[in-house]
Amino acid sequence: MWTFPMQALDIAVLRGQFPALNQLVEGKAPIFFDGPGGAQVPHAVLAAMTDYLGHFNANLGGPFFSARVTEQQALRARLAVATLLGAERAEEIVFGANFTTLTFALSRALAREWQAGDEIIVSALDHYSNVSSWQQAAADRGVVVHQARVDVATGGLDYEHLFSLLGPKTRLVAVTAASNTTGTLVDIPRIADAVHGVGALLYVDAVHFVPHERIDVQAWDCDFLGCSAYKFFGPHLGILYGKHRHLAHFTPYKVEPAKNVAPYKWETGTQSWEALAGVEATVEYLASLSGLDGTEHELEARLDLAFARSQAHERLLSEHLLAKLAERPWFTLHGIHNSLGRTPTFALTSNRYTPAEMAEFLGQHQVCSWAGHFYALALVEQLGVSDGVLRIGCMHYNTSAEIDRLFALLDDMPH
Numbered sequence: 485m486w487t488f489p490m491q492a493l494d495i496a497v498l499r500g501q502f503p504a505l506n507q508l509v510e511g512k513a514p515i516f517f518d519g520p521g522g523a524q525v526p527h528a529v530l531a532a533m534t535d536y537l538g539h540f541n542a543n544l545g546g547p548f549f550s551a552r553v554t555e556q557q558a559l560r561a562r563l564a565v566a567t568l569l570g571a572e573r574a575e576e577i578v579f580g581a582n583f584t585t586l587t588f589a590l591s592r593a594l595a596r597e598w599q600a601g602d603e604i605i606v607s608a609l610d611h612y613s614n615v616s617s618w619q620q621a622a623a624d625r626g627v628v629v630h631q632a633r634v635d636v637a638t639g640g641l642d643y644e645h646l647f648s649l650l651g652p653k654t655r656l657v658a659v660t661a662a663s664n665t666t667g668t669l670v671d672i673p674r675i676a677d678a679v680h681g682v683g684a685l686l687y688v689d690a691v692h693f694v695p696h697e698r699i700d701v702q703a704w705d706c707d708f709l710g711c712s713a714y715k716f717f718g719p720h721l722g723i724l725y726g727k728h729r730h731l732a733h734f735t736p737y738k739v740e741p742a743k744n745v746a747p748y749k750w751e752t753g754t755q756s757w758e759a760l761a762g763v764e765a766t767v768e769y770l771a772s773l774s775g776l777d778g779t780e781h782e783l784e785a786r787l788d789l790a791f792a793r794s795q796a797h798e799r800l801l802s803e804h805l806l807a808k809l810a811e812r813p814w815f816t817l818h819g820i821h822n823s824l825g826r827t828p829t830f831a832l833t834s835n836r837y838t839p840a841e842m843a844e845f846l847g848q849h850q851v852c853s854w855a856g857h858f859y860a861l862a863l864v865e866q867l868g869v870s871d872g873v874l875r876i877g878c879m880h881y882n883t884s885a886e887i888d889r890l891f892a893l894l895d896d897m898p899h
Contacts, residue, residue, distance in 0.1 A: 493773060493797050499881050501526040501769075509850045515886045518852040520664055520692060520829050520877035523717045532765035533719060533758045543754060554757050561760035562747075564767040567783050569709065569725050570700035576731065578724040578750040579760060583691050583712045584613040586724045589750070590687070590708060591621035593736040594656060600626030603653040608634045608862035609641050609670070610660045614689040614710075615862070618658050627655070634866045639666030639819030639831065647678050654684040661693035661709075665860045665875060666819030667829030669697070676705045685730070691715050695879065696798060696827040698791040701725050713759070717879075718766030721759040724750065773880070794880040801878045801887065802828045808891045818867050828878035831867075837897060839874040845897050851890060853877075 499505045504516065504524040516524055536557060542550035544558070562574040571577060580586040598604075604622055606615045608631050615631075622629045632646035640663065650657070657679045662669050672688055679686045688709040690699060695716040701709055707730055713721040731746035738749055771783055773790035802823035809815055809832075818831040833839060839855035846853050856872040857864040864872055876890065 491775060491793070493793050493880065495797070495881070495883060498773070499883075501528065502881055503527065503530070505881060512850040514850040514852060515882075515889060516852045517876045517878065517882070517886075517890065518854055519695070519879040519882075520715070520858070520875060521854055522714050523695060523879055524881065525714075525717055525719070526769050528769050529718055529762045529765045533762040536761035537758045541757070543757075557757060557764070558755070558760050561764040564764045564783070565723055568694075568699070568767050568770070568787060569711075569723075570702050571725055572702060573728060575747050576725055576728050578726065578731070578747045579755055580722040580724065580751065581756075582720065582722040583689070583710045584617070584722075586710055586722045587613055587617045587687075587689075589736055589752070590710075590724065590726075591617040593734045594685070595621035595625050595627070596735060598622070598625040598627045598655055601628070601653065602655045603628045603630060603649075603651065604655055605630045605632055605646065605649050605657045607632045607641060607646070607659045608866055609663050609668075609860070610658070610689060610863075611664050611691070611859045612861055613859065614658050614660060614687070618656065628653075631862065632659070634863055636866060638668055638825075639663060639863075639867070640668035640825075641670050643671070643674070646675065650678060650682045650684070652682060654679075654682050656685045656687060658687045658689070660689040660691075661699075662690075662696070662827050663819070663860065663863065664692040664829070665858050665863055665873065666831045667692075667827040667877075668819050669693070669825050669827070672704045672706060680705070692827065692829070696795065698788060713763045713766055716766065717769060719756070719759040719762035721756060721763055723763075726750075797880050798828045798878060799823045801882055801884065802826070804884045805830060805876070805878070805887050808887060812891070812895075818869065818873060828882075830876045831873040832876065833869055833871075833873055836899065838871045840871065842874045842894065842897070846890070846893060849893050851893060 502524050540550040540553040542554045544555050562577045565577045566574045604618055606618050619629050630649040633642040635642045661672055676686050685707040688706045690709050690711045694711045707727055709725040711723050713719055736750050743749055770790055771786035773793055774786040776786045809817055814835050816833045820826045843853050843855035854875045
């Protein structure tokens with residue numbers, strides 16, 4: 485592990501790599517607080533995708549140069565993502581259209597072995613891509629679905645309620661690693677111990693987690709995990725991790741002539757090879773935040789330091805935003821009221837305006853944010869916010885000055 489103090493990120497240099505951050509919209513520099521819905525993309529990722537499409541666009545298996553380049557590109561992408569997630573081997577990484585599509589496919593494969601009367605557990609904290617997929621697969625097989633409650637005080641998971649639902653009939657537990665709405669982190673190793681204690685499998689939604697925290701699927705001991713590259717500064721690409729023995733054992737829906745070995749049997753149809761080129765470049769961009777030379781330091785070590793530096797900057801942003809909120813009692817923050825145990829994503833409501841009114845006003849001034857439920861239907865219901873929330877999400881490319889502008893605009897909203 486890296487010891488502090490360490491060199492801070494050079495935010496000016498970092499921001500210079502993002503075309504979206506260096507444009508004017510109606511004469512104003514836009515501010516992107518919509519990162520939880522999709523992050524902006526650096527030049528290097530765009531260049532990698534364009535280079536692949538412009539010079540090597542092909543499919544696998546051809547006896548010619550571009551097909552061979554495509555095969556090598558796919559392998560490098562798998563290796564890079566395996567390192568990013570801490571997987572034991574590249575064959576534990578599956579690519580697909582997006583997290584939702586991969587989750588639906590996985591749910592159908594696992595459900596083939598469920599029996600009527602079996603039980604699964606989903607979470608009220610989750611985006612419903614990690615709820616509806618399992619509910620519908622369970623309905624097809626006559627399986628009982630339990631939903632673990634939210635801890636309203638923290639905007640996180642009610643662990644005791646979740647553990648009370650576990651039993652000898654539990655086959656799967658599906659939870660998020662971090663709320664895409666409140667930003668509250670979830671203790672995955674603690675849940676994994678309990679889930680495996682009853683012989684069940686654990687599926688983790690890490691879509692919101694990966695852009696902000698260093699991840700290690702082996703340390704977590706989760707059986708499956710999904711994420712999306714476009715949430716961590718990359719292309720629209722879904723990623724599924726699975727322990728190799730599980731990927732080899734379960735049978736997904738596939739076309740008959742397709743390979744019947746993991747991970748390929750899980751990848752239906754032709755992949756977006758340009759997206760795989762982009763995700764390799766994305767992992768390299770993340771590693772570059774370490775400031776370490778890639779020819780002298782292993783990718784894993786570079787990612788460790790990169791995330792430590794990124795987290796330090798994001799924590800400063802969180803503290804600055806929380807200080808601004810403390811000065812404005814007409815806002816309510818749903819979730820943790822400090823910078824620890826959370827990502828820099830904040831769920832706000834106001835006694836002056838609806839979330840939609842605030843997001844609309846900000847959008848008129850080129851400040852990007854979201855309002856609503858963000859597909860976390862049960863969370864919004866349990867928080868008692870029928871109009872949803874205003875979600876302000878910081879990424880490592882955001883600045884304290886942008887937070888100042890955000891609150892200056894909200895202060896100027898007409899009553």
